[in-house]
Amino acid sequence: MSGRLSLVRSHGLLDLAPRAFLSFLWLACFAASAHAQERRDREPNSVYAERRARLAAQVDGPIVLWGFTGREEVSQTYIFEQEENFYYLTGHNEEGAGLMILPPAKNGEPANGPREILFLPVKNPQKERWNGVRMSPADPGIESRTGFAAVRSFESDFRITVENLAKLFPNFYTLLPYQKELGGYPHEKAVVEWLQIAVPQAKLKDVRAQIGAVRQFKSPGEIAFLKEAIDLTLDSHLQAMKLMRPGLYEYQVAAKMVEVHAWGGSEAEGYAPIVGAGPNSTALHYDRLSRKIEDGDIVVLDVGAQFAGYSADITRTIPANGKFTPRQREIYDIVLGAQNAALAALRPGMDFCSKGDKSVQKIAYNYINSHGKDLRGKSLGPYFIHGLGHHIGLNVHDPGDRCAPFQPGMIVTIEPGIYIPEENLGVRIEDDALITESGYQLLSARLPRDPVEIEKIMAAAAQQRAREVKKGDD
Numbered sequence: 257m258s259g260r261l262s263l264v265r266s267h268g269l270l271d272l273a274p275r276a277f278l279s280f281l282w283l284a285c286f287a288a289s290a291h292a293q294e295r296r297d298r299e300p301n302s303v304y305a306e307r308r309a310r311l312a313a314q315v316d317g318p319i320v321l322w323g324f325t326g327r328e329e330v331s332q333t334y335i336f337e338q339e340e341n342f343y344y345l346t347g348h349n350e351e352g353a354g355l356m357i358l359p360p361a362k363n364g365e366p367a368n369g370p371r372e373i374l375f376l377p378v379k380n381p382q383k384e385r386w387n388g389v390r391m392s393p394a395d396p397g398i399e400s401r402t403g404f405a406a407v408r409s410f411e412s413d414f415r416i417t418v419e420n421l422a423k424l425f426p427n428f429y430t431l432l433p434y435q436k437e438l439g440g441y442p443h444e445k446a447v448v449e450w451l452q453i454a455v456p457q458a459k460l461k462d463v464r465a466q467i468g469a470v471r472q473f474k475s476p477g478e479i480a481f482l483k484e485a486i487d488l489t490l491d492s493h494l495q496a497m498k499l500m501r502p503g504l505y506e507y508q509v510a511a512k513m514v515e516v517h518a519w520g521g522s523e524a525e526g527y528a529p530i531v532g533a534g535p536n537s538t539a540l541h542y543d544r545l546s547r548k549i550e551d552g553d554i555v556v557l558d559v560g561a562q563f564a565g566y567s568a569d570i571t572r573t574i575p576a577n578g579k580f581t582p583r584q585r586e587i588y589d590i591v592l593g594a595q596n597a598a599l600a601a602l603r604p605g606m607d608f609c610s611k612g613d614k615s616v617q618k619i620a621y622n623y624i625n626s627h628g629k630d631l632r633g634k635s636l637g638p639y640f641i642h643g644l645g646h647h648i649g650l651n652v653h654d655p656g657d658r659c660a661p662f663q664p665g666m667i668v669t670i671e672p673g674i675y676i677p678e679e680n681l682g683v684r685i686e687d688d689a690l691i692t693e694s695g696y697q698l699l700s701a702r703l704p705r706d707p708v709e710i711e712k713i714m715a716a717a718a719q720q721r722a723r724e725v726k727k728g729d730d
Contacts, residue, residue: 294350298349299347301347304344304347311345313359318357319463320355321431322342323339323352324336324443337565343565350376356418370406373407374404377410393408428459430448430461468656479667482648484521485522485564486561486568489568492517492561493703497714498714501577502577506536506555514559522561523565526562528541529543529545530542531559534549534554537554537555537556538677538681550576552576554576556571566648567648569688571686572703572710578714578718591674593623595671595672602691604662608646608659610658616645617658624637624672631679636676639674640674645670645671645686648668662691668688670687687700
């Protein structure tokens with residue numbers, strides 16, 4: 257994610273660029289494509305419009321958001337991906353865009369123009385020759401393609417629109433900055449600083465909670481995308497079980513899983529793949545992937561595909577040589593038991609809170625704490641060092657209050673784990689579940705969790721490799 261604080265300058269808001277492009281290049285570029293950066297799959301424009309309308313009804317002033325600039329990262333391997341809240345409301349996945357949403361007009365108040373506007377960068381044929389075609393406000397039919405009745409130039413129209421609205425509204429809504437694990441803070445800080453310069457008289461309010469509240473409930477399209485991401489992830493985990501053996505490197509296993517995702521239609525991973533063998537199995541977000549997998553290692557595979565921007569989050573823990581040791585099996589069975597206990601209680605009204613009688617977190621912790629011991633004879637509860645789960649969606653850690661009751665339409669992970677560094681033994685089992693009216697649907701049920709079944713899959717794959725080697729020697 258973003259690690260720069262120079263976004264204001266790179267966005268061109270303070271240094272307005274002149275509108276200039278060559279008509280014949282524009283026609284050639286438009287004929288080629290108008291969706292170079294857009295995701296391969298997205299929801300209908302009507303879905304994004306409905307989200308914007310719901311949000312507008314909850315505020316008393318304009319909502320002002322920026323998309324990412326495309327310059328959040330200077331690495332040559334950087335691939336643009338839109339700021340998730342901006343994408344959730346627009347379905348637009350190209351850089352340098354802005355969004356403005358006005359609250360509904362009050363009774364007797366004149367409409368005074370459009371209530372929502374998408375701002376896009378002007379056409380830049382020279383840049384497009386290097387980076388591909390981008391949408392612009394001057395493209396024919398741009399309104400129907402984006403789903404906005406008004407599409408204007410970011411460079412020439414954004415600031416003046418904000419300044420004019422400040423004459424009518426005392427309050428403006430945006431994403432106020434805060435520190436979070438997966439980034440976003442520099443971008444949010446840049447937007448706020450720009451607004452404070454452009455409209456110093458306006459009071460800025462945070463719209464994060466309103467957007468997050470809506471994002472918790474997945475639309476039919478979002479559920480379909482998440483199911484695609486999950487199915488691709490299950491395929492990659494099955495492939496990893498079949499190829500796993502001592503002598504491979506962690507990065508080789510991850511590479512095969514990523515390959516399965518890509519061939520199936522995934523545009524990226526939902527997060528950096530985690531393949532942790534032996535001592536690395538006890539590091540929750542281990543991503544170096546440099547260890548050679550040894551005989552007797554336990555291997556944690558936490559790898560999830562992204563499809564249409566939506567991320568799966570699946571973890572399995574398997575023995576490197578295809579057979580759990582007695583101690584590995586003991587710890588695995590405890591984690592599996594804790595997951596099954598939590599799943600048995602998973603339904604609307606329960607929550608992830610660590611206290612109260614509605615907590616699946618507490619159910620899982622109590623199971624782990626009452627089963628098995630460490631090498632000193634102490635309970636294993638302290639080795640369950642993270643939360644039981646989280647919401648997934650456009651972000652692998654999607655918005656969701658841990659102590660808010662589950663409701664139908666939410667999709668969450670259930671992922672108990674035990675991590676014992678002194679034994680080089682970490683076990684996590686993670687699945688994705690859709691909360692339904694009466695309980696839940698385990699979207700990742702196709703991927704085995706039973707240790708006996710996992711060992712059978714690995715044994716069959718080892719036998720197949722042996723036959724192929726023997727056939728090659730004949």
